[in-house]
Amino acid sequence: MEFNILEPLVDEIKSRGYQRIAIQSSDVSAAVSVCSELHDRCKSLEPNREFYVLGDVFVGSCCTDVIAARRTDADYVIHVGDACQSFVESPVPIRFLFNPVTVDTDILFCVLSDRLSTYNFDRILLVYHSSLHHISGLFVTWLSGYSKPSFIAQCMEHILPDDGVKNHENVFCYRKILRCCSDTALETGYINDLHMGEQDTLVLFLYAGTRNNVTEDHIALKSVGSQFHVMSVDTLEYSIMDSRGHSLRSRRYHKVGKIQDASTIGILVVARTIKGYRELRRAIVRLIESQGKRCYTFSVNCLTEAKLANMPNIDIFCMLSCCESILSLPEEIGRRVVYPFELLVAFDCIDWSLPYEFDFVTLTSYIPESSTDETTSYGGEIRRLQGGCEIQLQVDSFMDTLQDNSKRTFGGVDPLEGITREPKVLPGFHGIASRYDHEVDK
DSSP: OOGGGGHHHHHHHHHHTOOEEEEEESSHHHHHHHHHHHHHHHTTTOTTOEEEEOOSOSSOTTSOOHHHHHHTTOSEEEEESOOOOOOBOOSSOEEEEOOOOOOOHHHHHHHHHHHHTTSOOSEEEEEEOGGGGGGHHHHHHHHHTOSSOEEEEEOOSEEOTTTSOSOGGGEETTEEEEEEOTTSOEEEOOHHHHTTTSTTEEEEEEEOSSOOHHHHHHHHHHTTTSEEEEEETTTOOEEEOTTHHHHHHHHHTHHHHHHHHOSEEEEEEOOSSBTTHHHHHHHHHHHHHHTTOEEEEEEOSSOOHHHHHTOTTOOEEEEESOHHHHHTOOHHHHTTEEOHHHHHHHTTSSOTTSOOOOOHHHHHHHSOHHHHHOOOBSTTSEEEOTTSOEEEOSOSOGGGGSTTGGGOOOOTTOTTTTOOSOOOOOOOOOEETTEEGGGSOO
16 A cells, blocks of 8 residues: 555644544455554654554445444544445445556556447446545546536545434435536535436446456446446446346345245344434334234344254344445355345335435435334233333243244253253362462462
């Protein structure tokens, strides 16, 4: 990494007086390098300033782990490398430090102009990979030369405490929409200005290095019906992906039927720091129960096939996580997992024709208020009260609420697993850790 990009960070740390800085990255070695460099530059002026590397995070490496940062009592978090940029509820400022790549912009813009001249469109939205953020100003200059309405979806560098994004109407794929004016100035753009879903809108995604299929799928699902083109800034390979979104939706429509047929639904809570996750989880639980179905919530970190197989009584799982984690699930796990959007479609809260939505706050707004306030019960076992409180009746233990518990393949949490005779406690010796009482010399 080029350490000259750290100068703004050093200035910000010094000017704002941050004392405990947490650094997170999917590449721990990169985080260590950044940590050492910042330490050398900042420590001389403030001996008590401390830096931490979050080596084991509670969520996917693409998400900023506010929980882990809070455990170090950090007052500033630096996320190094690729990030999904999901809106998080953070008590401390977050700064994104992207890995810049070298690009020959003269050749890039020349090839792009030639390519786009062969296509018909009335407006264009440019979305770029985070590694290209350092040349976003050049993208704006290039777009400003178009006579047609031009927009850029710009990566966010900061997330301030309790800030997030107040207006979700000026965001596309967690990037801020900006309209490029003729004088290279920028003004706030809105999703309605893009006419997303119409054929005369062109969405262009530029990436560097290895092709990022997860980000492509996210953009494709959000722009179904519009033109979607992808280009590598390295090889200048140009791909037309107009049908990608339709293909993804077609392959997932059967999930709606699985949700409707399920009698027991599990909610997998993976990302607990994303903005609005609590409200969405509670609303989904009440929505499921209002449909006469059973619902269980599971808080997991690293999701594996074995963990899902250990819960055979759950018909289908709804995963609450960032879009990148959901879209990158391996096939063996994805077979039993649905997206919140699909669950809302199954229960007639959202029409299938609408663009896929991953934002928790927006999804919650689609759930009718009646389903979040109703008092429901299941044969006297569980009764829900208004205000989110719960009381549990006629249940001797949690294990008694699970049917056919003998089907569980993992028994490691059971201390009596594999023991045929009842264990007994026998009298033993007394003493301290280093010796027994009878060993003391008298």
